[in-house]
Amino acid sequence: MEAVRKSIHLFDLDDTLIRTEARVLVRDAHGSLLRALAPAEFTVYRPGPGEAFDFREFSDLGILSRGIVVKYTKTIIDTILRYGTRSEFGILTARADKKLHAPFLIRLFRSLFGVRLSNELIFAVSDQRFSGYKDRGAAARGQEPPIPFSKLSVSQRKALVIAEDLVGRGFNDISFYDDSRENLESFKVMRQAFPHVVYKPHFIDPTWKARLGEFWESGSESKPLIKGANSVRIILEHHCAAGADPVILRGLAEGGPIRLDTVPVWVVCEEGKFYLRRSIVEADRDPRIPGIP
Numbered sequence: 145m146e147a148v149r150k151s152i153h154l155f156d157l158d159d160t161l162i163r164t165e166a167r168v169l170v171r172d173a174h175g176s177l178l179r180a181l182a183p184a185e186f187t188v189y190r191p192g193p194g195e196a197f198d199f200r201e202f203s204d205l206g207i208l209s210r211g212i213v214v215k216y217t218k219t220i221i222d223t224i225l226r227y228g229t230r231s232e233f234g235i236l237t238a239r240a241d242k243k244l245h246a247p248f249l250i251r252l253f254r255s256l257f258g259v260r261l262s263n264e265l266i267f268a269v270s271d272q273r274f275s276g277y278k279d280r281g282a283a284a285r286g287q288e289p290p291i292p293f294s295k296l297s298v299s300q301r302k303a304l305v306i307a308e309d310l311v312g313r314g315f316n317d318i319s320f321y322d323d324s325r326e327n328l329e330s331f332k333v334m335r336q337a338f339p340h341v342v343y344k345p346h347f348i349d350p351t352w353k354a355r356l357g358e359f360w361e362s363g364s365e366s367k368p369l370i371k372g373a374n375s376v377r378i379i380l381e382h383h384c385a386a387g388a389d390p391v392i393l394r395g396l397a398e399g400g401p402i403r404l405d406t407v408p409v410w411v412v413c414e415e416g417k418f419y420l421r422r423s424i425v426e427a428d429r430d431p432r433i434p435g436i437p
């Protein structure tokens with residue numbers, strides 16, 4: 145018998161759905177301020193001995209509501225809705241204090257998308273009440289967890305929420321949108337335990353900054369741009385002084401490679417397909433474009 149499809153689009157908050165000026169503060173054992181981390185930095189930061197996170201800037205609802213909705217992600221949600229969907233929507237954030245955030249997020253989804261976001265599908269994995277609930281749940285099942293929920297990494301906590309709170313409630317088609325590769329990969333690790341679940345991770349990188357950096361660091365010669373002209377437009381808009389001008393795009397499609405300004409990477413078009421290239425054959429080089437020094 146085929147299982148009923150139960151799907152959800154799950155969104156990270158910081159730098160996926162909204163961007164804010166708020167910073168996570170890092171303090172030493174005496175409470176002195178060591179550094180202030182942007183949300184993206186926070187997701188990968190490993191605290192040193194004696195260091196503690198201070199989330200006070202995120203407790204200010206004013207700061208949260210002054211956050212800017214990431215246009216790239218808004219477009220994704222608009223597109224999902226345009227094609228009609230019976231999916232649920234949910235939030236999976238590293239932030240604490242769900243009570244503070246949930247009313248704002250419910251209002252945001254209603255006013256911006258006309259979507260009813262259900263309170264029970266908003267997960268704030270640094271919320272102390274939520275940690276307590278997770279640990280009591282494990283204890284009730286007779287599993288005394290060797291590591292309490294709050295001591296797991298953000299990625300591990302997110303993966304556990306997907307497994308227990310979504311798959312556990314019957315979701316079997318899960319799209320997860322996050323600007324952290326680590327968060328997206330984390331559920332993949334335990335995916336074999338849930339062979340019936342379709343899991344679709346979506347890396348949110350609105351300007352292609354992270355992916356261009358990854359390509360450059362990978363050392364590989366070429367990377368196909370799967371989404372073709374859509375990706376090319378975003379890349380040129382953010383990494384080429386001339387932008388995504390129609391004349392430039394036409395020149396590219398006719399075989400003239402373009403060198404980006406922010407990373408020493410070329411965009412080329414071959415037989416109608418677009419690629420990133422580390423280098424190009426000399427004959428292909430457009431004499432109007434200065435070469436790599």
Ligand SMILES: [Mg+2]
Nearest residue numbers: 156158159323
């Ligand atoms: Mg994020």
